Amino acid sequence: MRRKSIISPEIEEILKLPNKDEEIRNLFMDLHPRDIFTLCEDLEPQQNAQIIIALGSPVGIEFFQYFKTRLQRGIFQHFSKEWMAKVLENMAPDERTDFIRALSKEKTEQILPLIAQAERNDIKKLLQYKKDSAGSILTTEYAFLPQDITASEAINQIKRQAFDRETIYYIYVIDNERKLLGFVSLKDILVANGNELIKDIMNTNIITAHVDDDKEQVAKKLSDYDLLAIPIVDADNKLIGIVTVDDVVDVIQQEHTEDIYKYGAAGDYVDYMGSHPRLIAKQRIMWLLVLVAMGFISGMIMERHAYQLQAVIALAFFIPLLSGSGGNAGTQSSTVIIRGLATGEIHIKDILKIFFKELSIGGMVGIAMGILAALRALVLNKDMLLALTVGSAMIATVIVATTLGALLPLLFKKMKLDPALMSGPFIASIVDIVSLLVYFRIAVLVFQ
Amino acid sequence: MRRKSIISPEIEEILKLPNKDEEIRNLFMDLHPRDIFTLCEDLEPQQNAQIIIALGSPVGIEFFQYFKTRLQRGIFQHFSKEWMAKVLENMAPDERTDFIRALSKEKTEQILPLIAQAERNDIKKLLQYKKDSAGSILTTEYAFLPQDITASEAINQIKRQAFDRETIYYIYVIDNERKLLGFVSLKDILVANGNELIKDIMNTNIITAHVDDDKEQVAKKLSDYDLLAIPIVDADNKLIGIVTVDDVVDVIQQEHTEDIYKYGAAGDYVDYMGSHPRLIAKQRIMWLLVLVAMGFISGMIMERHAYQLQAVIALAFFIPLLSGSGGNAGTQSSTVIIRGLATGEIHIKDILKIFFKELSIGGMVGIAMGILAALRALVLNKDMLLALTVGSAMIATVIVATTLGALLPLLFKKMKLDPALMSGPFIASIVDIVSLLVYFRIAVLVFQ
Numbered sequence A, B: 001m002r003r004k005s006i007i008s009p010e011i012e013e014i015l016k017l018p019n020k021d022e023e024i025r026n027l028f029m030d031l032h033p034r035d036i037f038t039l040c041e042d043l044e045p046q047q048n049a050q051i052i053i054a055l056g057s058p059v060g061i062e063f064f065q066y067f068k069t070r071l072q073r074g075i076f077q078h079f080s081k082e083w084m085a086k087v088l089e090n091m092a093p094d095e096r097t098d099f100i101r102a103l104s105k106e107k108t109e110q111i112l113p114l115i116a117q118a119e120r121n122d123i124k125k126l127l128q129y130k131k132d133s134a135g136s137i138l139t140t141e142y143a144f145l146p147q148d149i150t151a152s153e154a155i156n157q158i159k160r161q162a163f164d165r166e167t168i169y170y171i172y173v174i175d176n177e178r179k180l181l182g183f184v185s186l187k188d189i190l191v192a193n194g195n196e197l198i199k200d201i202m203n204t205n206i207i208t209a210h211v212d213d214d215k216e217q218v219a220k221k222l223s224d225y226d227l228l229a230i231p232i233v234d235a236d237n238k239l240i241g242i243v244t245v246d247d248v249v250d251v252i253q254q255e256h257t258e259d260i261y262k263y264g265a266a267g268d269y270v271d272y273m274g275s276h277p278r279l280i281a282k283q284r285i286m287w288l289l290v291l292v293a294m295g296f297i298s299g300m301i302m303e304r305h306a307y308q309l310q311a312v313i314a315l316a317f318f319i320p321l322l323s324g325s326g327g328n329a330g331t332q333s334s335t336v337i338i339r340g341l342a343t344g345e346i347h348i349k350d351i352l353k354i355f356f357k358e359l360s361i362g363g364m365v366g367i368a369m370g371i372l373a374a375l376r377a378l379v380l381n382k383d384m385l386l387a388l389t390v391g392s393a394m395i396a397t398v399i400v401a402t403t404l405g406a407l408l409p410l411l412f413k414k415m416k417l418d419p420a421l422m423s424g425p426f427i428a429s430i431v432d433i434v435s436l437l438v439y440f441r442i443a444v445l446v447f448q
Helices: A004-014 A020-028 A033-040 A045-055 A059-065 A069-076 A081-090 A093-102 A105-114 A117-128 A151-164 A186-191 A215-224 A245-263 A277-304 A306-311 A319-343 A348-381 A384-414 A424-447 B004-014 B020-028 B033-040 B045-055 B059-065 B069-076 B081-090 B093-102 B105-114 B117-128 B151-164 B186-191 B215-224 B245-263 B277-304 B306-311 B319-343 B348-381 B384-414 B424-447
Strands: A142-145 A167-174 A180-185 A229-233 A239-244 B142-145 B167-174 B180-185 B229-233 B239-244
Touching: A004 A020, A004 A033, A004 A045, A020 A045, A033 A045, A033 A059, A045 A059, A045 A069, A059 A069, A059 A081, A069 A093, A081 A093, A081 A105, A081 A117, A093 A117, A105 A117, A142 A151, A142 A239, A151 A167, A151 A186, A151 B186, A167 A186, A167 A229, A167 A239, A167 B186, A180 A186, A180 A229, A186 B151, A186 B167, A186 B186, A215 A229, A215 A239, A215 A245, A239 A245, A245 A319, A245 B245, A245 B319, A277 A306, A277 A424, A277 B319, A277 B348, A306 A424, A319 A348, A319 A384, A319 A424, A319 B245, A319 B277, A319 B319, A319 B424, A348 A384, A348 B277, A384 A424, A424 B319, A424 B424, B004 B020, B004 B033, B004 B045, B020 B045, B033 B045, B033 B059, B045 B059, B045 B069, B059 B069, B059 B081, B069 B093, B081 B093, B081 B105, B081 B117, B093 B117, B105 B117, B142 B151, B142 B239, B151 B167, B151 B186, B167 B186, B167 B229, B167 B239, B180 B186, B180 B229, B215 B229, B215 B239, B215 B245, B239 B245, B245 B319, B277 B306, B277 B424, B306 B424, B319 B348, B319 B384, B319 B424, B348 B384, B384 B424
Parallel strands: A142 A167, B142 B167
Antiparallel strands: A167 A180, A229 A239, B167 B180, B229 B239
């Protein structure tokens, strides 16, 4: 594949030609829509709209589906009303629902009447399901069979369904009311005797998800059972659609983003490039103000020890070092525990084992850090008492920080709260307070 | 499904019966291996070994494969030599390579001679590939066809291959030397005319990965192109195996874990529950010492301003608040930028736009935080000058921290370094230094 930087100007030239549609088709003929996306993603929305029109359905539509929703919206507004309808009719149902949710209500009401009846009904139905539910990521283009036909008849029916189904490798067996009776894989049908009935081949012990289930749970189920697709049913066990494995990766990536935002105490995820700074600031300010309030406590502790600070001003010099080191050690252990709880590697029942583990880890790293800090005090400040204070405060702070960083997420999990709320900044703020208390307690003892 | 806590003692009772194998088979007959895992994962390794022997192949082996490698090792040592060989022969090749890598060399050399020739060769070949390469996660159980047969003949061949292939939905067309010629999906073959030749149906524009490619890249390619499997070839374009979509989720989860460890400056991932505290401490200590060294700089800055601190000791009370707030604001923006770079939502070319965005976000949240901090100084310390110093230092620190937190990861990316190295603790340490410089500069101006 040629480099983007080489081909981009070439595409721009082609788009100025009178026979641009033909030239575009020739240029991209043999490429996978994903490769077309890689080549064109940085072009102007209007240019991408022209390319989609030139490529038509299905390649142009598939290419369109690779853009993020915000960029899709930008391209979409360069289409004529007819093309808007055409694009919506031909998008995959799950992608389409996502996209329409992002359009304004007026826009949706303008376009809906132009769309063919079948797709319009499908859109309206899927829009009813809650954001982030299984219903919001399902596709209605699944393959299905009745239970009373033979394997050979089934293969003929599947061939007919093949052209517009998301997958024909997993086939769902339903009755007249669309109630889910069972499941067969294409492999099962293929290796079966041609005269066998579907109801004798099908698996009735079937893994399903409910249309209102959270999409993260659905993705986890699909990947736990190593499925290619999972059927989504309503309360009456009627088949509504399927969620396919390619959507799982997107869901996991989104979940990952949310996790990382929590770790960074950055608030809820918002589309960064597309959002106004005011909106982003609103997401971030809450945690910052909570942490400022916690910072006030550190100030109060220092105020109470103003006398010691006045007497030995060098004590103050080590405060950023101590609280920073404690914060870092606590962030490390909380990171490991929060992630371990998320992957299932760590369980609450191991809390005692974890406590002793972190205690000894904290001891080991704390002693190394304490020696370093004490040496610093000895060499630069030439004060034996100060070195003793700083060194032992460092050891104590790091041990407390390491064990607190591990125990707080476990405690949150135990209280059925999200352990990820014990984010780095939050742990750091708690440890700040603890480290000051420890430091002054030791200072009072040493300098008395 | 019954609750684990109810069924667990029941299983333990059954394992004491003389006809335990039969009882175990009856109990688990209709369950998916994943559900057996959910029910039994907390049993003792020896008990799980008994269950695997009772269930036999394939269900027992599939159940075994759901355990993490460390737990598999624990179960494995309760097998007889013959059962060890049997388990290894029947595991999926990709799972098996992973597992054998974790065994000791002596153990491996003991067992290998007991394994059937074909599997032994397969194991030896796969063990050659580097850890974390495509070769380390591929399976050799793929479906393949020659190019000169018809679609109907192909279906017969596929039926014969079906029972022991990881997938028969993607089929690879190879020549006598196993060179990869093309790819057909089972769907393509099914909808083709029965007399059509495979070489006329197959797709020759095929997405492949190299056996030495990093497994993360392979997983990304597979998911970018929405494939069910991707063929892995060597330098001569010979087909070595395939990586299937179910492995992608595992790879992504591992990558996620590594990312989060970087964010928390927690070192490289090690199996937490299975590792000695010394090993975990070793992973964490490096970053901690680097951050201690950076903390020394903060101390030096304070030392240089010992005179101001002596004169207005209340200045010291606000240092933890300022550096903490700066660290938190910087962690927020670096989190958002690092994640955006990873998902492709943010590009380096947007650096100017991002700079102005963070500048205005920093301004907004900084003013709110500055007012809060100034009020605190005014109410509790009743010192107008102090309030002015603290308030304006807070605003300046937060603005600088927010923009630095965003720009440093972009700079790292630009220098082809991993932006995730600009982790929370690291940003916080840099901001610590900056906030002290800003604070004392303002203090000198105000209190002169």
